[in-house]
Amino acid sequence: MPEAADLFKLGNAAIVAPAGHGKTEIIANVSALGIRALILTHTHAGVHAIRARMKRLGIPRDRVAVDTIAGWSMRYAHAFPGVAQPPAGMPQGAEWDQLYRGATLTLGVKAVREVIAASYDRILIDEYQDCNALQHELAMALSAIVPTMIFGDPMQ
DSSP states (O other): OOOHHHHHTTSSEEEEOOTTSSHHHHHHHHHTTSOOEEEEESSHHHHHHHHHHHHHTTOOTTTEEEEEHHHHHHHHHHHSHHHHOOOSSSOOTTHHHHHHHHHHHHTTSHHHHHHHHHHOSEEEEOSGGGOOHHHHHHHHHHHTTSOEEEEEOTTO
C-alpha cells in the first residue's frame, strides 16, 4: 500500500484492494497527518474499528469526524428540512432513498458547501463497494467540495 502522505497529495482518489491489505490502516494514517477529516463508512462496527485505529495512533477524537453515511446524511437532511424534505423519524424502506437524495440536495446550498469546505480538508469513505447509487451521488457531491478518497474491495 502507498504511504498516507503520498495519497493525500492525490486529491480525489480511489483505493481498491482486497480485504486485509491495509485500507483501514491507511484511513487512520491519512487522518494522522494533522488534517481535518470526515470519515464515512456503512456500519457502526466500521466506525468503531476506525476509531480504535485512530486511538491506537494517538489521533485526537476532536480532529477527525467518523460517522456512518446514514447518520451523517440524517444529520444534514434534518438540519435543512426545507431543502432535504427528510422522512420523519427513523427512515424505513424507500424512505432511505429520500434521505440520501435530501442530503445530496443540501450540498447544493452554498452555505452548506462553505461549512463543509471550512470544516474538512479531506473526506474518506470506507467500504465504498457497499454504496448504492444514491450514496454514490452523495459522495460525488462531497468530492466537488472537498478532496475525497474512496476505499473499497470489489471482491467483497
